[in-house]
Amino acid sequence: xxxxxxxxxxxxxxxxxxxxxxxxxxxxxxxxxxxxxxxxxxxxxxxxxxxxxxxxxxxxxxxxxxxxxxxxxxxxxxxxxxxxxxxxxxxxxxxxxxxxxxxxxxxxxxxxxxxxxxxxxxxxxxxxxxxxxxxxxxxxxxxxxxxxxxxxxxxxxxxxxxxxxxxxxxxxxxxxxxxxxxxxxxxxxxxxxxxxxxxxxxxxxxxxxxxxxxxxxxxxxxxxxxxxxxxxxxxxxxxxxxxxxxxxxxxxxxxxxxxxxxxxxxxxxxxxxxxxxxxxxxxxxxxxxxxxxxxxxxxxxxxxxxxxxxxxxxxxxxxxxxxxxxxxxxx
Amino acid sequence: xxxxxxxxxxxxxxxxxxxxxxxxxxxxxxxxxxxxxxxxxxxxxxxxxxxxxxxxxxxxxxxxxxxxxxxxxxxxxxxxxxxxxxxxxxxxxxxxxxxxxxxxxxxxxxxxxxxxxxxxxxxxxxxxxxxxxxxxxxxxxxxxxxxxxxxxxxxxxxxxxxxxxxxxxxxxxxxxxxxxxxxxxxxxxxxxxxxxxxxxxxxxxxxxxxxxxxxxxxxxxxxxxxxxxxxxxxxxxxxxxxxxxxxxxxxxxxxxxxxxxxxxxxxxxxxxxxxxxxxxxxxxxxxxxxxxxxxxxxxxxxxxxxxxxxxxxxxxxxxxxxxxxxxxxxx
Numbered sequence: 001x002x003x004x005x006x007x008x009x010x011x012x013x014x015x016x017x018x019x020x021x022x023x024x025x026x027x028x029x030x031x032x033x034x035x036x037x038x039x040x041x042x043x044x045x046x047x048x049x050x051x052x053x054x055x056x057x058x059x060x061x062x063x064x065x066x067x068x069x070x071x072x073x074x075x076x077x078x079x080x081x082x083x084x085x086x087x088x089x090x091x092x093x094x095x096x097x098x099x100x101x102x103x104x105x106x107x108x109x110x111x112x113x114x115x116x117x118x119x120x121x122x123x124x125x126x127x128x129x130x131x132x133x134x135x136x137x138x139x140x141x142x143x144x145x146x147x148x149x150x151x152x153x154x155x156x157x158x159x160x161x162x163x164x165x166x167x168x169x170x171x172x173x174x175x176x177x178x179x180x181x182x183x184x185x186x187x188x189x190x191x192x193x194x195x196x197x198x199x200x201x202x203x204x205x206x207x208x209x210x211x212x213x214x215x216x217x218x219x220x221x222x223x224x225x226x227x228x229x230x231x232x233x234x235x236x237x238x239x240x241x242x243x244x245x246x247x248x249x250x251x252x253x254x255x256x257x258x259x260x261x262x263x264x265x266x267x268x269x270x271x272x273x274x275x276x277x278x279x280x281x282x283x284x285x286x287x288x289x290x291x292x293x294x295x296x297x298x299x300x301x302x303x304x305x306x307x308x309x310x311x312x313x314x315x316x317x318x319x320x321x322x323x324x325x326x327x328x329x330x331x
Numbered sequence: 332x333x334x335x336x337x338x339x340x341x342x343x344x345x346x347x348x349x350x351x352x353x354x355x356x357x358x359x360x361x362x363x364x365x366x367x368x369x370x371x372x373x374x375x376x377x378x379x380x381x382x383x384x385x386x387x388x389x390x391x392x393x394x395x396x397x398x399x400x401x402x403x404x405x406x407x408x409x410x411x412x413x414x415x416x417x418x419x420x421x422x423x424x425x426x427x428x429x430x431x432x433x434x435x436x437x438x439x440x441x442x443x444x445x446x447x448x449x450x451x452x453x454x455x456x457x458x459x460x461x462x463x464x465x466x467x468x469x470x471x472x473x474x475x476x477x478x479x480x481x482x483x484x485x486x487x488x489x490x491x492x493x494x495x496x497x498x499x500x501x502x503x504x505x506x507x508x509x510x511x512x513x514x515x516x517x518x519x520x521x522x523x524x525x526x527x528x529x530x531x532x533x534x535x536x537x538x539x540x541x542x543x544x545x546x547x548x549x550x551x552x553x554x555x556x557x558x559x560x561x562x563x564x565x566x567x568x569x570x571x572x573x574x575x576x577x578x579x580x581x582x583x584x585x586x587x588x589x590x591x592x593x594x595x596x597x598x599x600x601x602x603x604x605x606x607x608x609x610x611x612x613x614x615x616x617x618x619x620x621x622x623x624x625x626x627x628x629x630x631x632x633x634x635x636x637x638x639x640x641x642x643x644x645x646x647x648x649x650x651x652x653x654x655x656x657x658x659x660x661x662x
Contacts, residue, residue, distance in 0.1 A: 019466055019467065020432070020467060020468075020469065020498035020499050020500050021498060021499040022496060022497075022498055023497045023498060023499060024496075024497050025471075025494070025495060025496035025497065026494070026495065027493070027494060028401075028404035028492045028493075028494075028495050029402075029403075029404065032401045032402055032404070034495070034497070035401060035404050035492065035495055036401060037497060038470050038472065038495040038496070038497040039398040039406070039470075039472075041376070041430045041469045041470035041497060041502060042375075042376040042378065042396055042398070042430045042470065042502065043374065043375065043376040043502045043504055043513055044373075044374065044375060044376070044397075045372070045373040045374045045375070045506075047373065064397045064398055064399065065373055065397070066375075066395045066396070066397040066407070066408075066409070067370040067373070067395055067409075068395065068409050068482040068483060068485050068487060069409070069482050069483030069484045069485045070359075070363045070366060070367060070483075070484065071360075071363055071483065071484055072360075072483040072484070073359035073360065073363070073366050073483075074482055074483045074485075075370070076397070076407075076482070076487070077397075078397070078398075078399050078400070099372045099373045101351070102516070105516060105518065135350055136350065136351060137351075138351065138372045139369050139370075139372035139373065140356075141369065141370075147480070147481075149478065149480050149487075149489070150478075151399040151400050151405055151407070151489060152399060152400030152401075152402065152403040152404075152405045153400045153401065153402055153403070154399050154400045154405075156399060156407070156480075156487075156489075158480070158482060158487075161359045161366065162358070162359075163356070163357070163358060163359075164356060164357065164359050164365070164366055164369040165353060165355070165356035165369070166353075166354045166355050166356065166365070166368060166369040166372060167351035167352060167353055167354060167372075168351050168352040168354060169351050170507075170548075170552075171372060171373065171374045171506055171507070173374055173504070173506075173513055173516075175376075175502055175504075175513045176501075176502070176513075178515070178516070179516045180513045180514055180515055180516050181513075181514050181515075181516055181517065181544070181548065182374055182504055182506045182507075182511045182512075182513065182514070183511055183512050183513070183514045183544075183547060183548070183551070184509070184511055184512075184551055185433070185436060185504075185509070185510045185511050185512055185589055186512065187436065187589075208550065208637075209547060209550045209551060209554070211653075211656045211657065211660055212543055212546055212547035212550065212656065213512070213514075213547050214660040215543055215656050215659040215660040216514065216540060216543035216544050216547060217501075217512065217514070218659060218660050219539065219540045219543065219659065220514070220515055220540060221501075223540070258516055258518075306539075309658065309659065310655075310658075312658065313654070313655055313658055316651070317651040317654055317655055318655060320647070320648040320651035320652060320655075321651060321652050321655035321656070322542075323644070323648055324641075324644055324648055324649065324651075324652035325542045325543065325546050325652070326542065327640070327641075327643065327644060328546040328549060328550060328640065
């Protein structure tokens with residue numbers, strides 16, 4: 001058995017993984033929303049793709065970006081045919097890709113919207129052909145538009161990279177319908193030899209990091225299963241949490257929950273189907289009575305879970321835990 | 332100011348982010364490796380794409396997958412022209428995409444290699460047209476090959492999705508040259524209203540999760556900066572750690588460090604340039620004397636950092652912290 005598989009055996013990561021629970025399956029022609037949820041299982045970064053067409057600047061948040069070839073250097077992304085910017089990108093014959101950093105959620109939302117002052121609100125510099133390069137991004141790729149392919153309701157824009165720049169920082173993620181951040185694979189820390197530092201403190205750096213990641217993943221998974229047991233997926237749960245504060249319109253919901261507009265529409269449709277939200281009539285939606293009850297049930301379940309999980313632990317330990325966690329997370 | 336931006340202001344996530352440190356920039360034609368590192372800033376999932384061509388099964392790990400269109404349902408990925416499987420994928424006229432879960436690193440490595448017994452070692456079921464569907468994946472997309480486009484040294488294979496399936500589970504990530512896992516965006520927890528559960532314990536579930544994620548990110552970043560201060564990036568650091576155990580060949584290094592073969596080659600080239608590794612002559616490499624010194628310096632620096640960070644904290648608090656962390660991460 002290889003070194004890697006020996007390291008992984010305790011995490012059941014053998015090639016023969018156990019079968020997973022099926023959520024949904026079928027013919028994508030019958031249910032485009034279900035297909036979108038399925039495609040959302042593939043995590044991506046978030047880019048802002050921009051161009052200057054004459055005097056006009058265009059830009060949009062894009063996660064269909066992919067590398068194609070190193071020599072010649074080619075990348076691609078897809079744009080909806082009906083997008084108001086599609087013609088500008090074609091006419092410009094050039095585009096710039098900015099790969100967003102993990103602290104640029106708001107910028108992603110700004111360029112995911114049709115906000116008329118996107119370029120006034122963002123900080124950028126003009127690159128080749130005047131295409132805006134977003135500041136604070138972790139990579140810039142300036143491309144000459146080389147080929148345009150038909151792709152159903154989209155066009156596939158293949159670009160020849162003329163200039164690249166890489167910056168320090170971690171990427172913003174878009175995964176399973178929501179924003180996220182990337183974390184080192186926790187199993188890797190096990191593959192790291194203990195090193196001289198392990199003698200100095202009971203928790204070596206690698207081991208500490210591994211345990212932090214495991215603990216946060218475990219909590220995330222447990223919270224997920226509570227929501228699911230009560231009929232809500234994560235996007236629905238975020239919407240319910242926000243609506244608890246009062247009626248809200250979809251655009252504000254997207255901003256407050258870090259969900260994409262499509263996810264908000266999808267989640268609201270699911271909540272309406274369960275009778276948990278209702279329309280106010282002014283474009284806003286609010287929780288129904290049973291929506292409020294469901295929210296309380298989820299909060300109660302989380303409460304119960306935390307009591308169970310932490311109940312075994314002495315109050316003093318918990319207080320110490322909080323102090324150490326804060327010391328680690330800051331400075 | 333919107334709800335979202337108010338929530339984010341404390342994290343400096345305003346659209347006008349501060350400028351980041353540039354690592355490298357230039358003309359990709361001059362340095363394909365630097366371009367690959369730059370493209371690696373865009374995080375992706377990992378898929379295994381398979382097909383059956385007559386009696387022959389082909390399959391490879393692919394991260395150039397992207398969604399294209401919902402109606403009609405189209406996806407794409409790219410394959411190297413010179414790949415031994417390229418003709419089989421074209422002749423099969425069909426392919427299946429399995430989106431790997433976070434516990435399938437070894438499977439990704441298996442299908443990233445040319446191991447002759449890939450399909451004997453993996454667990455799979457035959458789907459449409461006999462294309463293998465990898466078990467334990469979080470999504471399956473079965474596609475009719477619809478278009479093939481030229482893409483430099485690659486071919487772009489656009490497929491029409493004929494059947495999809497979505498499973499429970501979290502995705503495997505590939506980001507900045509290494510495997511990772513996705514974590515909820517820590518800023519989101521701030522946007523979650525406290526809820527009834529916060530009264531029950533000093534640490535509400537959302538707050539606890541947020542602090543765990545912050546702490547693990549902070550540690551990751553700090554470790555990164557130690558490595559960088561000593562002239563090593565993360566892949567180099569992993570290679571040095573593994574080589575500390577003794578001479579090793581590149582394939583074994585890739586398995587043990589969770590790096591892709593290209594990252595291993597890239598990292599070894601960087602280490603050789605600094606005189607930290609040398610070839611054994613039998614295809615393996617080992618640390619040079621100055622490589623061993625550098626490794627010791629990094630371990631010493633991490634040791635010093637942990638002492639500094641944890642030194643302020645009483646031994647008893649640290650022990651309590653460890654107990655709570657283990658309780659949270661397990662069960």
